[in-house]
Amino acid sequence: MKLIADAQLAPRLASCGFTAIQTEVTMAIAKYHPELLEQREKQGKKGWHVTLRHPAPGDGTSYLDVAGDTLDLTAFHHLVCDQAAALKALGDADDLGIRKAKALGVIAAQQATLDLAALTGDSGDGVTGFEPVATVPVRRRQTILYVHASLTDLLHLDRDAVGEVERLGPATLAKIRDWLGRSEDVVIRPVLDLNHWPAVDGHDPTEEIREIVILRDGHCIFPWCAVDARHTDLDHIDPYVPLDQGGPPGQTNPHNLACLCRRHHRCKTSGRWRYRRRDDGTYAWHGPHGRSYLVTPLGTIQLNND
Known part of the structure; x- marks a missing residue:
């Protein structure tokens, strides 16, 4: 297969870029080993995702990263471009990139309107009674x-x-x-009193307890870790012991819970790291090499340098 690709590329090798070489190799794979191409497609599909990121707090700008089927994304990009052109025709003087970003919001709003019309049987032009096309409940934005x-x-x-x-x-x-x-x-949620310390006997915290711990810690409380608290596990600082095995009541409470990301939760569970919550709300950590750290709301402090 390599020889076949080389033969196709040899006459124009001096002018070939990486993309051309990659395309020729892919065509050789497709022609002579289609099963390998199928494996590549399956492998590529594992990387499909839609991820929303907020990397720059305070500026009202977020990032949407998407990887998916080429045809689907191409069709959606064309839709975005068409909507951006329509915005320009309506007098929007922003650059194309900004208009394309605005177009995403316009498309989402249009889809929400169509979904609502499908649920209510209202065509949007005053005609009602047509057969709704939605077969599953549509979530409101x-x-x-x-x-x-x-x-x-x-x-x-x-x-x-x-x-x-x-x-x-x-x-x-x-x-x-x-x-x-x-x-x-x-959705308006009630204000939580972070000085209120509810407790339950079971292993799993209530939603109120979970929210108190998340708001209090803000992020994973392992030294120098910045994983957002809403993406962490709630760890029992003193390991939970079931009541029927002699454990005390009320073990699951904010004082005995802390936010740890999955990786650092495993570090603590393995016994290589241990920590405690101090009365002032900071966390004292002790690592496997004899080093100690203090995690505070302002950052991590290494307590020994040896």
């Missing part, structure tokens, strides 16, 4: 923001009020209102 703001800010007494949005960082209340105003379903 819901925006869930974990916002921390003072009562003064919420009452709009401060024109330049800023709230903190978990995982997104600081944002003006105007931006937050804009996000919520474009949502069809807004």
Whole structure:
């Protein structure tokens, strides 16, 4: 197969780039070993994903990374480009890249309108009674923001009020209102008292306990780890002992729970690392090489240098 590809490339080797070489090799594989191409396609499919990232807190900008079927993504890109062109025709003077990003929101809003029409039997032009096309319940567009703001800010007494949005960082209340105003379903969660310490006898914490620990820790509390608390496990600092095996009641409580990402949870469970929560809310860690660390809200401090 390598010889076949070499023979095809030899006459134009001087002008060939990496893409041309890769294409020729792929065509040789497809022609003479189609089973290998099928394996490559299956392997490539394992990398399909849609990932939303918020890498720059405070600027209201996020990143959407997508890997999927070439035909599907090409068709969707054409749709985005068409919508961006329509925005320009309507007077939008922003650059093409900005208009394409705006187009994603427009397409999402249009789809939500079509979904609602399909559920209600309303065609959108005043004609009702046609057969709905949706066969499964359609989820309304819901925006869930974990916002921390003072009562003064919420009452709009401060024109330049800023709230903190978990995982997104600081944002003006105007931006937050804009996000919520474009949502069809807004969820307001009650304020939690972080000084309240509920406890349960079972191993699994209640949603209230889980939320208290997540809000308190903010991230994995292993030295220098910054994994967001909402992507972590809740670890029992003192290992949980079932009541029928002699364990005390109320073991599952915020004082005995901490946020650890899966990797560092395994480190602690293995016994190579141990830690405790101090009365001031910091975490004292001891590693396998005799080194100690203190994890504080401001960062990690190494306590010994030997």
